[in-house]
Amino acid sequence: MTLFNWTRRAVLAAGAALALAPMAAQAQTPEGVLIVGQVAEPKSLDPAAVTAVNDFRILVNLYEGLTRYKPGTLEVAPGLAESWEVSDDGTEYTFKLREGVTFHDGTPFNAEAVKFNFDRMLNEDHPYHNTGPFPLAFFFSSVEETTAVDDLTVQFKLSAPYAPFLSNLAYPTGLMVSPAAVEAGGADFGRSPVGTGPFKFVEWRANEAVVIDKYEDYWGEPAGAQAVVFRPIEDSNTRVAEMIAGGIDMMVEVPPTALSQFEGDGFNVVEQAGPHVWFLILNAKEGPMADKKVRQAVNYAINKEAIVNDVLEGTAEVAAGPTPPAFAWAYNDELSPYPYDPEKAKELLAEAGAEGASLTFYVTEGGSGMLDPVAMGTAIQADLAAVGLDVSIETYEWNTFLGNVNPGLEGKADMAEMAWMTNDPDTLPYLALRTDAWPENGGFNSGYYSNPKVDELLESARTAIDQDERAALYKKMQAIVQEDAPWVFVANWKQNAVTSDRVENFTLEPSFLLQLEKVVKN
Amino acid sequence: MGSYILKRLVAAIPVLIGVSVLVFFIMAMIPGDPALAILGAYATPENVAKLNADLGLDKPLVQRYFIWLGNMLTGDFGRSYSQNKPVIDEVMGRFGNTLILAGVAFVLCSILGILAGVVSAARQYGLADKAITFTVLIGISIPSFFLGMILIILFALKLRMFPVSGMYLIYGGGGLADLANHLVLPASALAVVATGVIARLSRSAMLEVLRQDYIRTARAKGVGERRVIMGHALKAAMVSIIPVLGIQAGFVVSGAVYIEMVFDWPGIGQMLVNAISQRDLLLVQGGVVVVAACYVLFNIVVDVAQALLDPRIKT
Numbered sequence: 001m002t003l004f005n006w007t008r009r010a011v012l013a014a015g016a017a018l019a020l021a022p023m024a025a026q027a028q029t030p031e032g033v034l035i036v037g038q039v040a041e042p043k044s045l046d047p048a049a050v051t052a053v054n055d056f057r058i059l060v061n062l063y064e065g066l067t068r069y070k071p072g073t074l075e076v077a078p079g080l081a082e083s084w085e086v087s088d089d090g091t092e093y094t095f096k097l098r099e100g101v102t103f104h105d106g107t108p109f110n111a112e113a114v115k116f117n118f119d120r121m122l123n124e125d126h127p128y129h130n131t132g133p134f135p136l137a138f139f140f141s142s143v144e145e146t147t148a149v150d151d152l153t154v155q156f157k158l159s160a161p162y163a164p165f166l167s168n169l170a171y172p173t174g175l176m177v178s179p180a181a182v183e184a185g186g187a188d189f190g191r192s193p194v195g196t197g198p199f200k201f202v203e204w205r206a207n208e209a210v211v212i213d214k215y216e217d218y219w220g221e222p223a224g225a226q227a228v229v230f231r232p233i234e235d236s237n238t239r240v241a242e243m244i245a246g247g248i249d250m251m252v253e254v255p256p257t258a259l260s261q262f263e264g265d266g267f268n269v270v271e272q273a274g275p276h277v278w279f280l281i282l283n284a285k286e287g288p289m290a291d292k293k294v295r296q297a298v299n300y301a302i303n304k305e306a307i308v309n310d311v312l313e314g315t316a317e318v319a320a321g322p323t324p325p326a327f328a329w330a331y332n333d334e335l336s337p338y339p340y341d342p343e344k345a346k347e348l349l350a351e352a353g354a355e356g357a358s359l360t361f362y363v364t365e366g367g368s369g370m371l372d373p374v375a376m377g378t379a380i381q382a383d384l385a386a387v388g389l390d391v392s393i394e395t396y397e398w399n400t401f402l403g404n405v406n407p408g409l410e411g412k413a414d415m416a417e418m419a420w421m422t423n424d425p426d427t428l429p430y431l432a433l434r435t436d437a438w439p440e441n442g443g444f445n446s447g448y449y450s451n452p453k454v455d456e457l458l459e460s461a462r463t464a465i466d467q468d469e470r471a472a473l474y475k476k477m478q479a480i481v482q483e484d485a486p487w488v489f490v491a492n493w494k495q496n497a498v499t500s501d502r503v504e505n506f507t508l509e510p511s512f513l514l515q516l517e518k519v520v521k522n
Numbered sequence: 523m524g525s526y527i528l529k530r531l532v533a534a535i536p537v538l539i540g541v542s543v544l545v546f547f548i549m550a551m552i553p554g555d556p557a558l559a560i561l562g563a564y565a566t567p568e569n570v571a572k573l574n575a576d577l578g579l580d581k582p583l584v585q586r587y588f589i590w591l592g593n594m595l596t597g598d599f600g601r602s603y604s605q606n607k608p609v610i611d612e613v614m615g616r617f618g619n620t621l622i623l624a625g626v627a628f629v630l631c632s633i634l635g636i637l638a639g640v641v642s643a644a645r646q647y648g649l650a651d652k653a654i655t656f657t658v659l660i661g662i663s664i665p666s667f668f669l670g671m672i673l674i675i676l677f678a679l680k681l682r683m684f685p686v687s688g689m690y691l692i693y694g695g696g697g698l699a700d701l702a703n704h705l706v707l708p709a710s711a712l713a714v715v716a717t718g719v720i721a722r723l724s725r726s727a728m729l730e731v732l733r734q735d736y737i738r739t740a741r742a743k744g745v746g747e748r749r750v751i752m753g754h755a756l757k758a759a760m761v762s763i764i765p766v767l768g769i770q771a772g773f774v775v776s777g778a779v780y781i782e783m784v785f786d787w788p789g790i791g792q793m794l795v796n797a798i799s800q801r802d803l804l805l806v807q808g809g810v811v812v813v814a815a816c817y818v819l820f821n822i823v824v825d826v827a828q829a830l831l832d833p834r835i836k837t
Contacts, residue, residue: 029692029693030693030694033693035692035693040796041605041796043603043604043605043606044606046606049606051560051561051564132576133560133573133576133577135560135561135564135569135573136564138564138569187601187606188607190606191606191607206605206607206612206615206788207615207616207619207788207792207793208688208689208690208692208788209692229692229693231688231692232786233687233688233786234783234786234792234796235783235784235786237671237784238674238686238687238784238785238786241674241675241678241679241686241687242686242687244679245678245679245682245685245686247685247686247687247688247692248692397554397799398554398799399553399554399555399558399559399799399801400552400553400554402554402558402565403553403554403555403558404553406558406565406566406567407567431566439567442566442567442568443566444566
């Protein structure tokens, strides 16, 4: 019998020890230190080398670009450049740089530093071009030459007028890195980044945290927090649990279904519509969707209100056209979304002789900006079944999905899900709606939409220097595209974040960039 | 014994080469490529081609395999593009974390499982046996990731006894006590199923031994019950329990994949899942080869241990 007596005692003692020991270890996050729950480990902290919003969220606090987005808008404002002039033909941009700015390593920020940054990215012969690859360098592919005119003046020569240039400079790919730090770090620069921003890099503990500290010699308003810690937590349920437990002070990309957990005291939910559009590409080249009436019919048949309210729990708004309303200056607010009208859809299908058509629908399991693609795809399938369309879904993992969709839908599918987040109203329509952007020409017009009028408007908007003139062209384009219905316009996502009530002055930007310089942590 | 170990080690080489061939060509065959994963929506055919050339992926497949194998033999596993650092640094760091988690879980499930099996067998059909058998059945039936979530809700959110996730406190953490505190929940969740399996098999192994004549002889001689069970019976039963432990060790390491996702444990399972979805070829390949090598090594250790315990096994 003795054998089992000591076992019981041991079990009891062990249990008691386990229960008591860790009680003391549950510390709150410290004052002045903001802990942010991120969705993944960053790939690199070299702004020229990365493409993911997740990385951008850290970068914009360490670095600055020549221009930036005016807070709360997607309009361009001065950043490290105080002012600029554009030549009349739109091919020469001359920037006057801010005086007295230094990088965190003491290197002065000047015209030579700007030249270094662009040459590194664009010039294959540059000694530090091998610190790439630079996947988004094509944002600046129109730059032919960068010249340091004097210490604080820098000039760009473009191969052709390119109006989105200024907003591309505000995008993270245009953030300025310290030349001395690149020379010292080489390919490992992305692990020990040096910029000019309100925070400076402290350490990167692999798979655990990136720590940045307030930069005391910052040229502008000093940061509100002493330090920010970015912690990657990939599983969204785990991220939510950490937020509830107080292990992190802020989390981004809260799953719609978890939002209700943060309604009570102690938390603030922040939302902000951004330059995002979720749509269905329709194959306008062949099959039933080649008929405009059928494309309009599916726009009527899909209950977008139900998708944004029920599937996405109100974390998105119904999209009216190809351009998200976040581009306020270029958005045509006279357009209203296609109403949910199954009867009208049936009429249009009857007129087109497409009743009961069978359609193939590409759905992805997940992916950047895709929200809840399987549930949304299923809801769409049901709506289309209600107007007599027989839709069969084919689901692919994101990478495979892109490999199928980007080369074009011809011979494969009638419709496919897609979502884009961009920084300029030019980007998406220029890459995905022009005739010259058909897949065989290297574009993303996977549904083969073609309207010469739209092509012309987009080309003119790209070369127009005046913002009002550009805006008028984009508004016309939106009206035509809405009528032509090459896509089903479904949703504009509202980015969200939750903070604990110890966090103050936090807002989300329409650019989806996480600017933390004003945030205070109590 | 020395030559036996050597023989087993030599036999492991073709296994590892086979693994390297498999993982290389499987990764090459799955649709989607690294450039697509990096460029995402901006992956125009032109950009993809340029980036593939930058990454050295434009060479013929077989040539790429031998370049990779050759580099690996010199200890160079290449550079991970998704982590932007040497593959071997990332793999070893991550695998170390997995071994901490899996190691603790393995010790837990071995001790608890054998103990439960022994108690069960010694008290066959008694109350303790029934209670243990029932508990074990529940343990085997619960998927570990689900148990993980339940543990988080109960012990981290409701009772606030343990942290939700991670390996150390994010700010001002570190040290053994902090690590142990973060280990309790994931290691328990990971150990439960394996404990159940080990308990069941230990019970039947013990029962079989307890029916042997020499046990009756020992009891007839007046040897104490505790000594009969812990000394005579368990020692003989261990010969059939150890291979089970070996299998369960593999199971615990592979089961760590789910647990690492749920508890955000920065281990190799979590790394591999991400690396696959980002088509980080070199990282997947390097990670799989290292895990496979470790697994092979573990099997050899188990076989050697068994040979040492049981003189009937030819070495």
